[in-house]
Amino acid sequence: MSPNRFISIGYEYQGGFDYQEPLVGIGFNPTNLDARLRRASGLRIASNNPIISKNKFIWSLGVNYWNTTMPVSEATPFKSELLDNMSRCLHSAGINSTIFKPFSEKNFLIVQASADANFSANSLDQVTSQALTFSASAVYGWKKSDNLMWGLGVARTYRLGRIIYVPVWMYNKTFNDKWGVEVLLPARAHVRRNINSKSLMLAGFELEGNQYALYQPGRATTFLQRGEIKPRISYERSLSGFWWISIQAGYRVNGRFVVVDKYDGGDKREIVAPTIGNPFYFNISLNLVSL
Numbered sequence: 001m002s003p004n005r006f007i008s009i010g011y012e013y014q015g016g017f018d019y020q021e022p023l024v025g026i027g028f029n030p031t032n033l034d035a036r037l038r039r040a041s042g043l044r045i046a047s048n049n050p051i052i053s054k055n056k057f058i059w060s061l062g063v064n065y066w067n068t069t070m071p072v073s074e075a076t077p078f079k080s081e082l083l084d085n086m087s088r089c090l091h092s093a094g095i096n097s098t099i100f101k102p103f104s105e106k107n108f109l110i111v112q113a114s115a116d117a118n119f120s121a122n123s124l125d126q127v128t129s130q131a132l133t134f135s136a137s138a139v140y141g142w143k144k145s146d147n148l149m150w151g152l153g154v155a156r157t158y159r160l161g162r163i164i165y166v167p168v169w170m171y172n173k174t175f176n177d178k179w180g181v182e183v184l185l186p187a188r189a190h191v192r193r194n195i196n197s198k199s200l201m202l203a204g205f206e207l208e209g210n211q212y213a214l215y216q217p218g219r220a221t222t223f224l225q226r227g228e229i230k231p232r233i234s235y236e237r238s239l240s241g242f243w244w245i246s247i248q249a250g251y252r253v254n255g256r257f258v259v260v261d262k263y264d265g266g267d268k269r270e271i272v273a274p275t276i277g278n279p280f281y282f283n284i285s286l287n288l289v290s291l
Contacts, residue, residue: 001180002182002190002192002200002202002236003236003244003287003289004289004290005048005289006047006048006289006290007046007287008285008286009044010043010045010246010283010284010286011041011043011283011285012041012042012044012281012282012283013039013040013041013283014041014280014281015039015279015281016036016037016038016073017036017037017040017276017277018035018277019033019035019036019037019083019274019275019276019277020274020275020276021033021035021080021083021272021275022272022274033075033076033077033083034075034076035072035073035074035079036072036073036074036075037070037071037072037073038070038071038073039069039070040068040069040070040252040279041068041069042069042089043065043066043067044064044065044066045064045065045066046063046065047062047063047064048060048098049061049062055102056101058099058100058101059097059098059099059100060097060098060099060100061096062095062096062097062098063093063094063095063096064093064095064096066091066092067089067090067091067092068089068090069087069088069089069090070086070087070090071087072087080272081214081216081219082224082259082274084216085214085216085224088120088121088122090118090212090224090226091117091118091119092118092212093116094114094115095114096115097112097113097114098110098111098112099111105143106142106144107140107141107142108140108141108143108151109138109139109141110137110138110139110141110151110170111136111137112136112137112138113134113135113136114134114135115132115133116133116134116135116210117131117132118131118133118211118213119131119212119213120212120213120214120224121215122215127215130213130263131213133211135155135157135158136155136156137155137156137157137168138153138154139151139152139168139170140153147173147174147175148172148173148174149172150169150170150171150172151168151169151170152167152169152170153167153168153170154168155167155168155187158209159186159207159210160207160209160227160255160256161209161210161225161226161256161257161258162211162225162227162264163211168184168185168186168187169184169185170184170185177194178194179193180192182202182204186207187206188205188206188207189204189205190203190204190234191203191204198237198238199235199236199238200236201233201235202233202236203233204231204232205229206230206232207228207255208228209225209226209227209228209255210226211223211224211226211263211264212224212226214259220261222260222261222271223259223260223264224258224259225256225265226256226257227256228253228255229253229254229255230250230251230252230281231250231251231253232248232251233249234246234247234248234249235247235248242288242291243289244286244287244288244289245284245285246283246286246287247282247283247284248283249280249281249282249283251278251279251280252278252279252280252281253278254276254277257273257274257276258270258272259271
């Protein structure tokens with residue numbers, strides 16, 4: 001397996017992309033809002049540490065904070081409320097808990113749960129419970145050998161912006177000293193190339209996303225459902241001891257980017273459904289790991 005991260009401090013930058021929002025009621029003729037966003041960038045901080053670590057029970061607790069700013073370089077005929085929210089900043093702060101329970105040398109259970117506050121607001125005083133989202137998963141697994149571990153389970157997730165319940169397949173396989181795979185579908189899947197004991201490369205994809213509460217003065221709260229598919233290549237290397245650097249490059253593909261007028265709203269509650277471009281991106285992070 002690639003190293004587990006206890007502490008991670010990173011930055012992500014997505015290149016500029018086009019944005020088109022359908023509008024009606026501009027004079028007597030329907031029209032579109034056309035805009036160009038300079039970038040989507042932000043800080044990513046996470047920590048995950050064991051609270052209880054015994055042979056028969058492991059409990060880890062983590063916290064994380066991400067932000068994303070999408071400044072607008074130009075907009076025609078005017079800047080919309082959604083663009084205004086994106087220009088300010090999208091925040092996501094959360095807590096997560098993971099339990100690993102082995103039943104024998106061959107069987108185990110992994111249970112994970114998380115709660116996140118996702119919002120766009122000028123002040124924390126504006127944030128309400130409507131910004132909270134809750135995710136969870138459970139996987140029952142089999143350890144066939146030191147080189148093969150797999151499992152089946154179920155997850156409640158917002159990774160593509162909208163709440164969904166999906167089956168989960170975990171498959172971690174090391175073929176030899178150089179090659180392996182790390183799979184947790186549908187969330188992510190990677191092929192691993194071990195270069196040496198201090199460096200490795202990963203190639204694959206990950207799904208990311210959540211639902212964000214959008215606050216506007218004097219307006220009802222709306223919700224941005226944002227999901228991304230990221231094909232990518234990562235290079236990870238030890239800098240000194242357990243401090244590793246990770247450099248990641250890939251392509252961000254829009255999976256879902258719509259605004260709804262109800263918490264966990266479906267297709268019938270959509271009020272804005274922009275079309276956005278798909279840029280290249282990179283991510284760099286410094287990580288304290290365990291091997």
